[in-house]
Amino acid sequence: MxxxxxxxxxxxxxxxxxxxxxxxxxxxxxxxxxxxxxxxxxxxxxxxxxxxxxxxxxxxxxxxxxxxxxxxxxxxxIVLVPEGRRVFPNLTVEENLILGAYSRKDKEGIKKDMDWVYGLFPRLKERLWQKAGTMSGGEQQMLAVGRGLMSKxxxxxxxxxxxxxxxxxxxxxxxxxxxxxxxxxxxxxxxxxxxxxxxxxxxxxxxxxxxxxxxxxxxxxxxxxxxxxxxxxxxx
CATH class of the missing domain: 3.40.50.300 (P-loop containing nucleotide triphosphate hydrolases)
Structure with missing residues (x-):
């Protein structure tokens, strides 16, 4: 591959x-x-x-x-989840995830993958509107992985x-x-x-x-x- x-x-x-x-x-x-x-x-x-x-x-x-x-x-x-997480601190969880799908045009697919990410990381769903910069290190790492997954x-x-x-x-x-x-x-x-x-x-x-x-x-x-x-x- x-x-x-x-x-x-x-x-x-x-x-x-x-x-x-x-x-x-x-x-x-x-x-x-x-x-x-x-x-x-x-x-x-x-x-x-x-x-x-x-x-x-x-x-x-x-x-x-x-x-x-x-x-x-x-x-x-091919997608990289970088060292140090590199989430966008002033954006919400949902906004960070949406940015992960910036190159995609399939709205239905994006919604489906958003639900998939929330299934993998229930904590992200609980903090949908929380700004990424206020989250713990572990939560930010989950968000970084989820954002990577959103690019399919x-x-x-x-x-x-x-x-x-x-x-x-x-x-x-x-x-x-x-x-x-x-x-x-x-x-x-x-x-x-x-x-x-x-x-x-x-x-x-x-x-x-x-x-x-x-x-x-x-x-x-x-x-x-x-x-x-x-x-x-x-x-x-």
Missing amino acids: LTIRNLNVHYGGIHALRGIDMDIPENKIVTLIGANGAGKSTTLRSIMGLTKISGGSIQYNGEELTMHKTKDIVEKG PKILMMDEPSLGLAPLLVKEIFNIIKEIHRQGMTILLIEQNAKAALEIADYGYVLETGAIVLEGKGKDLLTNDEVKNAYLGDAK
């Missing part, structure tokens, strides 16, 4: 991504784990056309994306969705990710919470200083000694 080959990115003299190869198959959860500064967010930004690449190929269903604008990539069905993506990319959340909310966010996937969504997930990400991932990649150093099924990486020592803390 999404194929990345020999992806390179430079920031000035820094070689931020070093020949990355990744595959995101349809209806799978793929996770990319690694330390801060490893290049995880740069990978997602490159896919979205937000970061200029210096070499390589990004193909979606055989079509090269690297020459497309971000708006066109979104319209093709085929691939939903999520950058650190559990960052800064209390453990109970982290569990809730991951349950929602699993439910979205169960309903047919392809997901590319970046997470510092490597254990939680690998537990739900079909496949995972480990990124270190801009290069893929390990890859495999999520459950296999969970039991890999290198991954345990570097990212999972106490492996007992």
